[in-house]
Amino acid sequence: MKVPERLQPLLEDGLIDxxxxxxxxxKEAQVFVVRCGAQVRCAKVYKESSKRSFKxxxxxxxxxxxxxxxxxxxxxxxxRYGQQEAEQAWLNxxxxxxRRLSAAGVRVPATYGFVDGVLLMDMISDxxxxxxxxxxxxxxxxxxxxxxxxxxxxxxxxxxxAGLIHGDLSEFxxxxxxxxxxxxxxxxxxxxxxxxxxxxxxxRDVENMANYFGRFAPELRRTEFGREIxxxxxxxxxxxxxxxxxxxxxxxxxxxxDEVLRIIAHAREEAEQEIERRRAALED
Numbered sequence: 001m002k003v004p005e006r007l008q009p010l011l012e013d014g015l016i017d018x019x020x021x022x023x024x025x026x027k028e029a030q031v032f033v034v035r036c037g038a039q040v041r042c043a044k045v046y047k048e049s050s051k052r053s054f055k056x057x058x059x060x061x062x063x064x065x066x067x068x069x070x071x072x073x074x075x076x077x078x079x080r081y082g083q084q085e086a087e088q089a090w091l092n093x094x095x096x097x098x099r100r101l102s103a104a105g106v107r108v109p110a111t112y113g114f115v116d117g118v119l120l121m122d123m124i125s126d127x128x129x130x131x132x133x134x135x136x137x138x139x140x141x142x143x144x145x146x147x148x149x150x151x152x153x154x155x156x157x158x159x160x161x162a163g164l165i166h167g168d169l170s171e172f173x174x175x176x177x178x179x180x181x182x183x184x185x186x187x188x189x190x191x192x193x194x195x196x197x198x199x200x201x202x203x204r205d206v207e208n209m210a211n212y213f214g215r216f217a218p219e220l221r222r223t224e225f226g227r228e229i230x231x232x233x234x235x236x237x238x239x240x241x242x243x244x245x246x247x248x249x250x251x252x253x254x255x256x257x258d259e260v261l262r263i264i265a266h267a268r269e270e271a272e273q274e275i276e277r278r279r280a281a282l283e284d
Contacts, residue, residue, distance in 0.1 A: 006045045006118060007032065015113060015120065016043065023123075023131055027273065028187060033123060033131065041112065044119040046091055046187075090187060091117055097164055097189040104162035105240065106155045107182045127178040135181065135212065136171040145216035148181050152209050153225050155183060156202070158240045160233055165190040165198055169205035171212045172274050192233070199230050224248035 003011055003019050010016045018035040025031075029046045095114045098121070102108055109122040124132040140148070152174065159166065166173075166189060173185035192198045206226030214221035223246035231248060232238040 004030075004032065004045065006116070007034070007043060010043070010115060010118060010120075013115075015115065016041075019043075026185075027270070027277070028185075034120075036112070036120070040123050042109070042121050042123045044121065046117045046119070093189060094185075094187040095119060097186040100162055101159055101164065101183075101186075104158050106158045106162070107151075107180070108186070109182065109184060124175045124177045124182050124184070126176070132175040132177045132182070134172055135174040135176055138176050140216050142217040145213040146220065148176075149209060149213040149217070149220055152181055152183070153206065153229075153244065155181075156206060156209075156225075157229060157238065157242060157244070160192055160202065160229065161238060161240045163192050165192050165195075165202050166205050167201045168270070170208045170271065172271070202226055202230055 001019055001021060007016065007019055011019070016034040016036050020033040020035060020040070023031040023033050023042065029044050032043045032045065034041055034043045092114075095111060098108050098111050102110060109124060112120040112122075114120070126132045135148075152169075156166070156169070166183065166186060168185065168188050169183070173183065175182045175184055190198055190201050192202075195201075203226040206229065210220050210223055210225070225244060225246050227248040228244055228246065229238065231250070232242060
């Protein structure tokens with residue numbers, strides 16, 4: 001295929017040897033299958049901020065650390081330099097999150113470099129070696145649904161123990177590899193301790209998983225893993241190997257109904273955009 005302009009420098013520098021095909025085009029990036037020596041990997045090419053449909057909402061950026069105080073002040077004033085710094089921080093967020101979560105034992109793609117807005121990472125494959133499908137495109141038995149749900153809840157716990165919340169976790173950003181679910185798409189990852197919306201986002205992530213897997217195992221919709229996990233986290237009792245019951249009694253002090261509803265509305269809008277994009281792709 002014709003080499004995309006954004007990938008040409010990586011080809012010239014020998015970071016990739018061949019662009020095989022385009023894998024997908026999403027709200028924030030295009031992903032290409034590339035060959036690096038004997039390895040087949042993915043190159044995620046981030047779209048310019050003006051072309052991304054996923055906005056850098058303040059609720060996601062709150063609590064993120066920047067490299068120096070000058071950058072922080074400029075970002076706060078929204079100067080031209082500040083906007084450039086905000087854009088770079090947004091692009092770096094996924095790379096940082098992937099590396100941090102991989103070290104914490106979360107199943108995410110391994111990364112191999114980040115150059116000029118292009119992230120090289122593992123291509124997640126199915127049992128036959130083809131690109132793994134999204135969770136949304138998979139049907140499963142009740143037993144498999146319970147298994148996958150359990151694995152993803154365990155990863156949510158490890159993420160939180162590492163100080164992060166996905167913030168946009170759904171069936172659209174989990175791939176089903178030959179060995180199970182792998183979490184992707186983390187540029188909006190939330191700082192758990194520094195973001196006032198952290199609890200609401202965690203609850204939404206966990207609820208999304210319960211609702212999806214509840215299609216195949218209805219009892220999962222009645223679980224309260226999100227509230228149980230956050231309660232343990234607030235008490236300083238959450239560990240990567242914490243034993244969970246899926247039951248919770250009481251109220252979360254940080255719960256904000258209006259905030260939860262606003263985040264759910266935002267998630268619904270994003271899901272509708274994703275469905276429309278997929279419908280348009282099928283019609284082309």
